[in-house]
Structure formats: structure tokens, C-alpha cells
Amino acid sequence: xxxxxxxxxxxxxxxxxxxxxxxxxxxxxxxxxxxxxxxxxxxxxxxxxxxxxxxxxxxxxxxxxxxxxxxxxxxxxxxxxxxxxxxxxxxxxxxxxxxxxxxxxxxxxxxxxxxxxxxxxxxxxxxxxxxxxxxxxxxxxxxxxxxxxxxxxxxxxxxxxxxxxxxxxxxxxxxxxxxxxxxxxxxxxxxxxxxxxxxxxxxxxxxxxxxxxxxxxxxxxxxxxxxxxxxxxxxxxxxxxxxxxxxxxxxxxxxxxxxxxxxxxxxxxxxxxxxxxxxxxxxxxxxxxxxxxxxxxxxxxxx
Ligand SMILES: [Zn+2]
Numbered sequence: 001x002x003x004x005x006x007x008x009x010x011x012x013x014x015x016x017x018x019x020x021x022x023x024x025x026x027x028x029x030x031x032x033x034x035x036x037x038x039x040x041x042x043x044x045x046x047x048x049x050x051x052x053x054x055x056x057x058x059x060x061x062x063x064x065x066x067x068x069x070x071x072x073x074x075x076x077x078x079x080x081x082x083x084x085x086x087x088x089x090x091x092x093x094x095x096x097x098x099x100x101x102x103x104x105x106x107x108x109x110x111x112x113x114x115x116x117x118x119x120x121x122x123x124x125x126x127x128x129x130x131x132x133x134x135x136x137x138x139x140x141x142x143x144x145x146x147x148x149x150x151x152x153x154x155x156x157x158x159x160x161x162x163x164x165x166x167x168x169x170x171x172x173x174x175x176x177x178x179x180x181x182x183x184x185x186x187x188x189x190x191x192x193x194x195x196x197x198x199x200x201x202x203x204x205x206x207x208x209x210x211x212x213x214x215x216x217x218x219x220x221x222x223x224x225x226x227x228x229x230x231x232x233x234x235x236x237x238x239x240x241x242x243x244x245x246x247x248x249x250x251x252x253x254x255x256x257x258x259x260x261x262x263x264x265x266x267x268x269x270x271x272x273x274x275x276x277x278x279x280x281x282x283x284x285x286x287x288x289x290x291x292x293x294x295x296x297x298x299x300x301x302x303x
Contacts, residue, residue: 002204006223007057007086010209012169014217015184016177019169020057021205022050022226027088028164030228034267038097041075044106045092046159047137050166052080053088053226054155055115055141058168063119069132069140071111074098078107081265084119087229089265102135113140138166154189158197165200167192188216230266237261237270238280246281253277 004025011018028049032042052067059065062084069078074097080090098106111132118125130147134140138155145153151173157166169192171185181187191212199208209218241249241259249272252259259272272280 002202002207003223005226006205007053007226008205008223009057009221010205011219011221012184012188012213012216013219014179015181015188016172016179017169017185017188018172019167019188020054021165021167021208022053022057023163023165023201023205024049024053024088024226025163027226027228028159029162031088031090035091037092038094040098040101040106041092041094043159044075044103044137045078045080045090046164047157047166048078048080048092049088049090049164050157050159051137051141051155052082052090054166054168056082056084058153058170059117061117061119062121063117066114066116066118068114068116069107069111069137070114071107071132073104073106073108073111075106083229083231086224086226087231088226089228089230091264103132103137103140107132113144115144152185154192156192156195156200158195158200160197160201163201167195167200188213191216230263230268232263232266232268234270241272241277241280249277249281 002023005023005027007020007022009018009020028046031049032045037045048067048069052065055067056065064081064083066079066081070076075092075094077093078090079092080088082088100106104111113130113132115128116125117127128144128148130144132140133143136157138157141155142153145151152171153168154170155166155168158164169188194212195208199211203211205220205223209220240261249259253274257273259277261270262268263270
């Protein structure tokens with residue numbers, strides 16, 4: 001049996017190509033446990049979970065990376081967030097199940113893909129926004145790598161009920177190439193094209209990479225764990241309510257008796273009654289809005 005919920009780096013040395021493999025098991029099950037996603041939406045969310053984890057594994061950063069697709073199609077929002085600690089969370093929002101299988105059928109013609117990195121080492125968050133293009137999310141990301149003038153990159157994504165998995169291969173930068181085989185990149189991507197969804201979701205990394213690259217020189221690094229984890233908390237919700245201001249919160253209390261905030265990523269429910277609200281604003285009486293820290297509120301629904 002293969003290890004569950006891992007990401008792993010490898011090198012196809014004879015092709016001067018580096019690779020990342022990710023297989024999400026419990027992470028993926030946890031991500032879809034609380035929402036009844038229609039099959040087409042679940043498929044694309046699974047691809048996004050694998051793709052975002054792969055993308056994050058190619059970048060050295062201390063913080064979080066968010067992959068978003070926003071559009072006006074049947075699916076209007078897809079968001080997956082990965083931290084450098086290996087935790088992932090994400091969701092999709094849709095109004096109807098997409099008719100066609102294409103990416104633009106799902107998100108509409110004007111859709112955008114947004115990649116954000118908020119990291120301790122960056123003075124400002126990095127944000128890249130590109131029009132969504134291609135037939136599938138893997139193609140859209142390949143286009144993103146092309147337009148952002150990065151190294152040639154290919155992705156292979158697979159989703160099943162119990163696993164979201166993927167492989168990313170990337171041409172090594174010139175100074176790291178040792179074999180200088182002119183066909184190396186092409187050979188590596190052709191071999192990856194033979195990967196089946198089932199293999200990606202079921203096989204352990206060694207079996208999988210041996211099957212496709214047995215004629216190449218491959219180095220496999222230690223696997224790292226990935227898990228589903230949501231960073232929401234009572235404290236963050238407190239901060240968001242304080243940010244909304246006392247008047248707003250009290251009017252909700254009058255209307256509804258309680259203030260209830262549900263985290264869209266993990267469905268955690270945070271409830272505040274009048275005593276909680278009074279405690280929250282204690283000492284803040286003179287300020288209507290107090291946003292002491294610059295913490296951005298989580299996307300939440302208010303009941
Ligand atoms: Zn949460």
C-alpha cells in the first residue's frame with residue numbers, strides 16, 4: 001500500500017527535468033465531505049487541489065499560495081489555498097452543473113485565473129492574473145507558466161472519489177542541466193502523457209515513476225505529508241466582527257437573536273449571542289470600527 005497524502009519531488013536526471021508528484025487522499029475526502037458537489041464541479045475542484053499543491057511545491061516561500069478561478073459561468077468561483085506547511089483547503093461555488101466538459105463551459109468566456117502568494121519574505125503579496133484558457137485546468141496552468149515566462153512546465157491531473165493526484169514536470173534552468181540532451185524535455189513529457197488517471201490515483205510513487213521512466217535516470221526525494229487544514233478560528237472571526245463594527249453587529253443581533261458565521265472552507269460554525277458581542281466590543285466603545293491588525297477576514301457566509 002502506498003503512503004497516503006504525500007507530495008514528493010523527483011529528478012529525471014537524464015532529461016534535465018524536475019518533477020513533483022502529489023497524491024491527496026484524506027485531504028481530498030475531507031475537502032468534499034461537507035458539500036454535495038455535482039460531479040463536474042467536484043472533478044474540477046479535485047484538479048485544482050492537486051494543481052495548487054503542485055504549484056506551491058515548485059516555489060520556496062514561507063506563507064500561503066492561493067489559486068483562484070473567477071468567472072460568470074455555471075461555476076463562478078474556485079479557490080484552493082496551500083500553505084508551505086503542507087495544509088490545503090479549498091472550495092467551489094456554482095449555480096448549475098456545467099453543460100460541456102470544457103473549462104470555459106464551466107467558468108464562462110471572460111474567466112480569470114488568479115495566483116496569489118502571501119509570504120513572509122515578500123514585502124507585498126505577489127499576484128498574477130491571466131485570462132483562463134485551454135480545455136482543462138492543467139492546460140490553463142501551462143498557459144500561465146508560458147505567459148509568465150517561466151520554465152516550460154507540464155501538468156497531469158487526475159481525480160477519483162477517494163483521491164486527487166497530479167504530476168508536474170518542469171525543464172531545469174540552464175545552469176542546472178547536466179546531460180544537455182536536446183530531446184530530454186520532449187521525451188519526459190511524452191512519457192508523462194502515458195500516465196493514466198488510475199495509476200496517478202492508486203500507484204505508489206516508486207511504482208508509478210518506475211513504470212514511466214524506467215529507461216531514464218531518476219532520483220526520488222523523500223515524501224512530505226499534506227493534509228486538509230482550515231486556518232479559521234474564533235479569534236479570526238472575532239477580528240472580522242470587530243471590523244464590521246458594533247452598530248452592524250447589534251443590528252444583526254436584534255434581527256436574528258444571534259450572530260452566526262460559517263466558514264465556507266470547513267463549515268465550522270461560530271455563534272455569538274448578546275453576551276459574546278458585548279464582550280467583543282468591551283473596551284472598544286469609543287471606536288465604531290477597530291481593525292487593529294490588518295488581518296483580512298475569511299470569506300464567510302452570514303446566516
Ligand atoms: Zn474553516
